[in-house]
Amino acid sequence: MNDEPVLLRADTPEGVTTLTLNRPQARNALSLDLMAALMDALTAIAEDDAVRVVVIAGAGPAFCAGHDLREMRLHHDPDFIRLTFETCAQLMQAVVALPQPVIARVHGVATAAGCQLVASSDLAVAADDSRFATPGVNIGLFCSTPMVALTRNVAPKHAMEMLLTGDLIPAAQAAEIGLVNRLVPFAELDSAVGALAAQLASKSSKVLRFGKHGFYRQLPMNLPDAYALAAEAMIENMTFDDAAEGITAFLDKRHPEWKDT
Incomplete structure (x- = not known):
């Protein structure tokens, strides 16, 4: 055994x-x-x-x-x-x-x-x-x-x-x-x-989780439905603290400091 x-x-x-x-x-x-x-x-x-x-x-x-x-x-x-x-x-x-x-x-x-x-x-x-x-x-x-x-x-x-x-x-x-x-x-x-x-x-954990969920949701959809889902996802994603930090860090030419929120 x-x-x-x-x-x-x-x-x-x-x-x-x-x-x-x-x-x-x-x-x-x-x-x-x-x-x-x-x-x-x-x-x-x-x-x-x-x-x-x-x-x-x-x-x-x-x-x-x-x-x-x-x-x-x-x-x-x-x-x-x-x-x-x-x-x-x-x-x-x-x-x-x-x-x-x-x-x-x-x-x-x-x-x-x-x-x-x-x-x-x-x-x-x-x-x-x-x-x-x-x-x-x-x-x-x-x-x-x-x-x-x-x-x-x-x-x-x-x-x-x-x-x-x-x-x-x-x-x-x-x-x-x-x-x-x-x-x-x-x-x-x-x-x-x-x-x-x-x-x-090293990425934002919140963004990776959000993205993985969206990837598998859109996979079986037809093209119009997939784009509709993805557009809503982008809109929601833009409200994340990490999206604001990531965009600011990119424009400031520095590494982002993720909060996973």
């Missing part, structure tokens, strides 16, 4: 919180306990003004190999399977709904629900030797839930190729199709993620 917690949390004074999936022996497969722990952590973070940016990482040799198939086979009854996939859907939506920006730190493999977690994150930085797949079709289980996040990140034909073939794609291809933002050598992964997280943490 492993007494280690399935999820680790580390916080920096600058407001960057790293949540590390900690089932390395199972390639961080998303067991029900791990998904519940991650949900609990995100719920707490959503109310924590001290947290400005969240990083999701994986311990051991992989980011996340998807759902825990051994657990699902052990508890092979309809209620457990339903609970597993409903919990996963809630988790992925919680990542999107989290007020703070979320960065996936990817190494090794990100497959099935692990690939879904990358696609659900706002940004992703990956080691250049990492690989990605939605391989359910290879075991007779189409990756229907990963499909939802995947098709909101990449073009339909790229998504269909991944879903229909189940092939592992290299990091370079994942970057080309828009699944990840940046690729770096594995040795530089922590510094690259840290630099990006620090850059985001």
Whole structure:
């Protein structure tokens, strides 16, 4: 038995919180306990003004190999399977709904629900030797839930190729199709993620939260409705103290001093 917690949390004074999936022996497969722990952590973070940016990482040799198939086979009854996939859907939506920006730190493999977690994150930085797949079709289980996040990140034909073939794609291809933002050598992964997280943490937290919420609200809208929403958002944003400070600092050629209000 492993007494280690399935999820680790580390916080920096600058407001960057790293949540590390900690089932390395199972390639961080998303067991029900791990998904519940991650949900609990995100719920707490959503109310924590001290947290400005969240990083999701994986311990051991992989980011996340998807759902825990051994657990699902052990508890092979309809209620457990339903609970597993409903919990996963809630988790992925919680990542999107989290007020703070979320960065996936990817190494090794990100497959099935692990690939879904990358696609659900706002940004992703990956080691250049990492690989990605939605391989359910290879075991007779189409990756229907990963499909939802995947098709909101990449073009339909790229998504269909991944879903229909189940092939592992290299990091370079994942970057080309828009699944990840940046690729770096594995040795530089922590510094690259840290630099990006620090850059985001240096912005107005109120503005980033406001902007993330607006981004996902307008995404499914038609063009006129999206522009109407965005115009109202700009008008509201102009009333923020940080907008006044930012504009003044820009005109005065100095760095802004954010109040997060």
